[in-house]
Amino acid sequence: MSTSAPQFTAADWDTWYSTARPIVVTDKEADAFRRAVRLRPGMTAADLACGSGQWTRQLAAWGLQVTGYDYCDEALRQARTAGAGSGLAYAQWDITADPIPPSLKPDSLDVVTCRYALPYLEYARLLTDVGRWLKPAGVFYALIRVVAEDDPSGASGSTGERPDPLGPFHRALSRKQVGALGTGWASRTTYQLSRRSCALVLRDYE
Template sequence: MNVARLRDARHWDLAYRHGSTFRRVTSVERMMFATYVRVIKGETRVVDIGCGTGEWTRGLARMGATVRGYDISRVAISKARTLSSSQAGFASYDVWDVNSDDVPLYLAPQSIDVLTCRLSLSYLDIPRFTANARRWLKPQGVLHVMTQVDNRPADAEPHRGWHPEPHRGLNADQIAYLCEQWRDAVHYKLDLAGQTICLVLQHPK
């Protein structure tokens, strides 16, 4: 995978400008999230990392959370704001390169109840992000990661053209690394084969 390209805002701006769409949020996904992560209407603060055009962000807002979505793509954030303008809920959006920009003031230490990474963590500097996540979350806070399980070789041929690469996901070593950073780490499947999973991480070591 050409990691540098997939961390470049220009790549994602071009993809979203050409109308690229990604995996839609399903009713099963929403139900499973609500089973594992507690959202208290009007009280729970959620940050959605790599929010794209905000479908998952808006869903979290409809659950009653106050949600801030961040994405590297200005085009995606512009679309997210437009799509959210006529909907009820508490969703806001900002452009942010998680891998290189300064941390926004909104992400003060121990200020966030839930951090979500829906099909986005594999594009991030994982050690840097998880170190920050431990600081941002409240003592009982949760990091919720949705990812595909990537069994392809590391040197697989990257996707070509302006279309975004199909989500590679995290491999077994990356998943184990994540879970080792938290005292409470559980996962659940979103498909029978276990190719798409969610991690629920709480109480950092």
């Protein structure tokens, strides 16, 4: 991570989740995701940096066997309180600092998702790991906040993460940085969901 962007501990995120409003899953995002990813009931999935689990629960509602991963105690508490069910689980994992969980085995997943978290992570390394976890026909989906290249709030650091005008807990990437994601993947698709967010869909890691 860059030296110019604040680093957040699990305790920082605990405080934020104690007061923040959940980021809802919109019908527009859900419909576009289903068209892009072509889900089937019974698929296996991992939802990285799942937060309080809105998207994790949506995947489970579509019939996927899904585990949501996060390192924030408060987020996971909220996720588990919101409901459990067959095929839905949560696990604590610091994606940047901890070893990869044994549950994330090579060629074991159909879908991996990560909403709004890539700018906080070592995403080049993460995308390499995700490529190994996915089955040959597997899909990676990310929802990413974006800022304009000339946005004065968007000064980037060594890995290119950019602070969002909404505040440090809403970090973003530039469109140029989003365009550079996907090295090593045979298929790459992006589409706009709002003025300040886009989706990235990667397939066929080589």
